Amino acid sequence: MTTAIHAEDLNVYFDKNHALKGVTMDINKNEVTAVIGPSGCGKSTFIRCINRMNDLITNCTVNGKVMVDGTDINDDDVDVVDVRRRIGMVFQKPNPFPKSIYENVAYAPRLHGIVETVDGKVKRRKHTKQELDAIVERSLRRAALWEEVKDRLDKGGMTLSGGQQQRLCIARTLSIDPEIILFDEPCSALDPIATSKIEDLLVDLKKDYTVVIVTHSMQQAARISDRTAFFYMGEMVEMGDTKQIFEKPARELTEQYITGRMG
Numbered sequence: 001m002t003t004a005i006h007a008e009d010l011n012v013y014f015d016k017n018h019a020l021k022g023v024t025m026d027i028n029k030n031e032v033t034a035v036i037g038p039s040g041c042g043k044s045t046f047i048r049c050i051n052r053m054n055d056l057i058t059n060c061t062v063n064g065k066v067m068v069d070g071t072d073i074n075d076d077d078v079d080v081v082d083v084r085r086r087i088g089m090v091f092q093k094p095n096p097f098p099k100s101i102y103e104n105v106a107y108a109p110r111l112h113g114i115v116e117t118v119d120g121k122v123k124r125r126k127h128t129k130q131e132l133d134a135i136v137e138r139s140l141r142r143a144a145l146w147e148e149v150k151d152r153l154d155k156g157g158m159t160l161s162g163g164q165q166q167r168l169c170i171a172r173t174l175s176i177d178p179e180i181i182l183f184d185e186p187c188s189a190l191d192p193i194a195t196s197k198i199e200d201l202l203v204d205l206k207k208d209y210t211v212v213i214v215t216h217s218m219q220q221a222a223r224i225s226d227r228t229a230f231f232y233m234g235e236m237v238e239m240g241d242t243k244q245i246f247e248k249p250a251r252e253l254t255e256q257y258i259t260g261r262m263g
């Protein structure tokens with residue numbers, strides 16, 4: 001098993017609030033890793049460390065390492081735009097841009113352009129219309145949305161149902177070829193059928209990507225994840241194979257949480 005992400009002694013503060021306390025953990029490549037724990041325990045704060053989204057919060061200080069492909073993404077010479085391209089994120093509430101379905105998916109590739117090596121020189125150029133069309137189709141297919149929207153790509157992304165909007169947001173993330181996709185409670189605003197579609201999709205996506213999902217649903221974590229990490233009050237209490245965590249947790253706190261004996 002290859003490690004996709006190695007977090008080491010991660011500490012996060014919001015002003016004086018020590019929200020993440022010395023978290024060290026490895027996330028495997030091409031697996032689904034679930035992050036569980038009670039509200040306020042630091043799940044979102046943790047996954048925001050993996051693509052430097054905490055940089056956007058002014059009172060937030062992050063210490064520690066997040067190694068992805070042998071580089072600490074917090075290093076000064078790391079391009080944060082590139083970090084967020086390689087490590088995509090999908091949020092709780094579907095948030096399509098107020099643009100067409102097509103534009104939602106084409107937006108980021110258009111912004112990044114194509115990087116090519118011509119005669120030994122690295123050049124960036126714009127996509128052709130055909131190239132963009134191909135990316136839009138491929139991304140929507142990969143997000144299991146193409147068949148539902150192929151005849152109305154020019155319609156607004158906001159005209160879709162909640163579950164479709166979430167798959168559109170996933171397609172938008174896929175459009176720029178990430179390696180890792182972070183999901184922060186992606187199903188909590190969706191009905192059971194839409195949830196089940198997203199769950200199937202996440203399991204399928206791990207063939208090509210590393211998937212990390214924060215969820216409040218232990219059933220969801222048990223259904224779709226390979227490994228589970230349990231957080232409590234800013235600490236990573238226990239991490240292991242999902243089956244082990246739910247059937248034979250090593251720590252009393254984990255046991256209390258998964259059996260619903262925690263407040």
Ligand SMILES: Nc1ncnc2c1ncn2[C@@H]1O[C@H](COP(=O)(O)OP(=O)(O)OP(=O)(O)O)[C@@H](O)[C@H]1O
Binds near residue numbers: 014042
């Ligand atoms: N933008 C912020 N500004 C100040 N404090 C924050 C901010 N975001 C999170 N915190 C604090 O950091 C701690 C961890 O919050 P976080 O959002 O990571 O928890 P969570 O496990 O994702 O909770 P939930 O399940 O409710 O989403 C909490 O004490 C919270 O108040």
Ligand SMILES: [Mg+2]
Binds near residue numbers: 043044045184214
């Ligand atoms: Mg959260």
